[in-house]
Amino acid sequence: MKKILFAASECVPFVKTGGLADVVGSLPQYFDKEQYDVRVVIPKYLCIPDKYRSQMEYVNHFYMYFNGRNRYVGVLKLEYAGITYYFVDNEEYYSGPTPYSDHFYDLEKFSFFSKAVLSILPSLDFHPDIIHCHDWHTGLIPVYLKNEFAADPFYPSIKAIMTIHNLRFQGTWNIEDIKHMTGLPDYLFTPDKLEAYKDANFLKGGIVYADYVTTVSETYVEEIKTPFFGEKLDKLLWARSNCFCGILNGIDYREYDPANDDKIYQKFDTKNFRKEKVKNKIALQSELGLEVSAKTMLIGIVSRMTDQKGFDLIERVMEEMLCSDSIQFAVLGTGDWHYEEMFRRFAAHFPGKISANICYSEQLSHRIYAGSDAFLMPSLFEPCGLSQLMALRYGTLPIVRETGGLKDTVEPYNEFANTGTGFSFANYNAHEMMASVRYAEQVYYDGKRRWNQMVERAMKKDFSWETSAKKYETLYDSL
Structure with a gap:
């Protein structure tokens, strides 16, 4: 039995x-439970709902020296959906209303978490073969493991994997503060270890000291070895090429299943979508105040509203499309105030053609995936992306830019071979994006039979976690 934490x-x-939580919550459930004992550890935030907090069982507590004094470390556990979850408790660090707050304070509390994760292991009756670390928040785990904890005979056999979910977020601060906070020795803060451009860098430390590095799509692996996408770590990632790979994220096909989804208006599958999917569109149009029309093409957008997601492109041409094209938009999300106001303004100027829902709603997101004809996702960069996978699952054809996981998961329509599962464009250009939207419109209005064939292909694609889990199992075995 291989043990993974x-x-x-x-x-x-x-x-x-964000999507990190979906990955960490879903992936462990899909490993072969006869061969892999996969468990999860996260901080015990005060903002975790009481229905889960009340079920947690006390395991142990002790004091750990960190940032100048001994600090309380509590350990609790909870069995949920067949997985054991551990929670690191310290109310000084994790009692805020949200998991993240001030950047420097986040660096301190996740430094504490990284050291605490290793410190709690002897008390768990669980000796992991591999600790699988996710993003910069856990970047110091491999650093502590291979340095401060290396002298303890409990730890040297443990391997570490560092998974990069988004290279843009690295956890950086000035070296002196981080050195004092973490207690790590001077020799670690050099350009070949934790130092990057005169700052301490948590993610870089994880990449340097992990036994293997992964990211969340095959294309993103190659992109982040280049200066444009590499966020100043491209040379390091090149140096680690022999132990660096991309494993595509999946989605939970039990949660996102149009045939059994109670959040949508009308359930459907690959056999009856031609008659049943449109009922979701009509109901969604009615709910959102759009002009009710089964024939009008409806494009969905469910996203954080940031430049990374391509909203500057949308801003350039949205008015032109709303004025000239026979389409509607159903928009859901929050983010930069500028883009939130942009969609509110368009919704006010084009009533019946665009609905701006500046909020977070799990139920409405499912309804947009199920009720839309197409899904717009023109990202500047996208490590993997989950929204396009959800759209494909519901037969809503993605219109994406060819980057990262979007390129790996959306096959562009080929009218000559009658293949593809969506539409794509290569250059980060607003009018190139608009041309792709209009090409999709042309196929939707003038080639409905081919459109439906594409919908069926999209719904039959397998981006479930089973596929990803098998690749991770191969990686774990190799280590």
């Missing part, structure tokens, strides 16, 4: 701010 800052269903 996932370490992360968030995990569904306990706490979620």
Whole structure:
């Protein structure tokens, strides 16, 4: 039995701010349970719902020296959906209303978490063969493991994997403060270890000291070895090429299943979508105040509203498309105030053609995936992306830019071979994006039979976690 411990800052269903939580919460459930004992450790945030906090069992507590004094470390556990979850407790660090707060304070509390994860292991009756670390919040785990904890005979056999979910977020601060906070020795803060451009860098430390590095799509692996996408770590990632790979994320096909989804208006599958999927569109149009029309093409957008997600491209041409094209938009998300106001303004100027829902709603997101005809996702960069996978699952054809996981998961339509599962464009250009939207419109209105064939192909694609889990199992075995 191989023992794997996932370490992360968030995990569904306990706490979620983004796709990282979906990965950490879903992936462990799909490993072969006869061969792999996969468990998860996260901080015990006060913002975890009481229905989960009340079920946690006390395991142990002790005091750990960190940032100048001994600090309390509590350990609790909870069995949920067949997985054992551990929670590191310290109310000084994890009692805030949200998992993240001030950047420097986040660096301190996740430095504490990284050291605490290793410190709690002897008390768990669980000796992991591999600690699988996710993003910069756990970047110091490999650093502590291969340095401060290396002299203890409990630890040297443990391997570490560092998974990069988004290279842009690295956890950086000035060296002197981080050195004092973490207690790590001077020799670690050099350009070949934790130092990057005169700052201490948590993610870099994880990449340097991990036994293997992964990221969340095959294309993103190659992109982040280049200066444009590499966020100043491209040379380091090139240096680690012999132990660096991309494993595509998946989605939970039990949660995102149009045939059994109670959040949508009308359930459907690959056999009856031609008649049943449109009922979701009509109901969604009615709910959102759009002009009710089964024939009008409806494009969904569910996203954080940031430049990374391509909203500057949308801003350039949205008015032109709303004025000239026979399409509607259903928009859901929050983010930069500028883009939130942009969609509110368009919704006010084009009533019946665009609905701006500036909020977070799990139920409405499912309804947009199920009710839309197409899904717009023109990202500047996208390590993997989950929204396009959800759209494919519901037969809503993605219109994406060819980058990262979007390129790996959306096959562009080929009218000559009648293949593809969506539409794509290569250059980060607003009018190239608009041309792809209009090409999709042309196929939707003038080639409905081919459109439906594409919908069926999209719904039959397998981006479930089973596929990803098998690749991780191969990686674990190799280590």
